[in-house]
Structure formats: C-alpha cells, structure tokens
Amino acid sequence: MEELARLAGITVRTLRFYRERKxxxxxxxxxxIAWYDDHHLARLRTISALLERGHTLNGIAELAEAFDHGRDVGDLLGVSGAPTEETPVRLTPEELADHFAGEVTAENLAAAMDLGYLGTDGDELVHISRRLLDVSAALVREGIPLAEVLAAGHxxxxxxxxxADLFTALITRHATKNDLERLRPLAKSxxxxxxxxxLDRRLRERP
Structure with missing residues (x-):
C-alpha cells in the first residue's frame, strides 16, 4: 500500500479513503498480504486527473461504477460489428473528460455504452468511431448538452x-451479394x- 501511494503521489491515508469509497x-x-498492480495505479492517476479537471469524488465514484460495469470492447465490436470504414479510438477516462468538459457523467457514460459508442478495454475506453467522437464533441462545444446528443444518436x-435495410433489400433484389459492398458508396451518396x-428545406422554413 505504501509503495502504491508513493507511485500515485498520494498519502496512504488518502489511499485508504479511496478504498473505503470503493x-x-x-x-x-x-x-x-495485499497485492496491488498497474490497474490500481492507473485508476489512482485517473482519479487525480479527474479531480484536477473539477470532478467531485462522488461524481468520480459514479463514473468508476459505470466504467466497471460497462461492456468490454469485445462485446462492443460483437454488437456493432467491426467497422469497415470507421476508425475506433482509444481514450483514457481523462481524455474523454477533456473531449466533453463538464459533460462526462455516469448517466452519459452509461448511455454512450448502451448506444454502442463506448466500450472498455482494461483501463482504457474505446470509442467505436473517430468521426462520431469528433462530431459529438463539436456539438457539445456548440452548447448542445451531451445527453441530448446521445438521445439524438439513438x-x-x-x-x-x-x-440500411431498404438499400440492402434493393440491391440484393437486383444484384448479387458480392455487389452490396461495391454499391455501398452509392447508397451513402x-x-x-x-x-x-x-436541411435546406428546414432552413428556408425558419422565420
């Protein structure tokens, strides 16, 4: 315990307090003998970083619980399917907090995991799509609450x-299964x- 506290830059008393708060x-x-490992050290460094970013201990505890009970990256890829065009992004909890300053709550983290945007891999988070991560962060910077961005995502x-069902049915009725991937860009266009x-029509309709 003393060695872990020293490596994490905290006191043994603080470490005991964190253990009591789970x-x-x-x-x-x-x-x-109680053995600690790199996972414990990474969690302690995450706690310190989140405290520096203004998160409360209660909020961090809720995030830790959501993190520990979230689906792992294997489940994420199993549910969403390994993306063929999207690039997954690995993030530490601190990096995620930096992307969505003040908006990373246990509720939003759980919602993102339920949606299939986020999974866990050890002490890291994996976002299923770089494009979706960047767009979501941009919308939050424009003043749209992350909870509403995630609700819109649903x-x-x-x-x-x-x-996807419409175009898959259309293409398979008139082409072979192998043509589906080749014609994919046309459907997207x-x-x-x-x-x-x-969007143009909606903009013209606005007073």
Missing part, C-alpha cells in the same frame, strides 16, 4: 438501420444528398 477495486490477497441509429436537401 473508488479503486480491492487488492489481490495472498494470506495477510434516433439516428433507428433511422440508419431502416435505411443518396442519403447524404437527401439529408442535405432536407
């Missing part, structure tokens, strides 16, 4: 699944053009 997992025990996902024109 901010770090219990050590592995062999008889009367609705977009539903529409995207319906559109149709959706992009229609969305662009729909």
């Amino acid at each position: 901010l770090i997992p219990p050590p592995r025990r062999e008889g009367r 609705r977009v996902r539903e529409h995207a699944e319906s559109l 149709v959706v992009d053009a229609e969305l662009s024109m729909a």
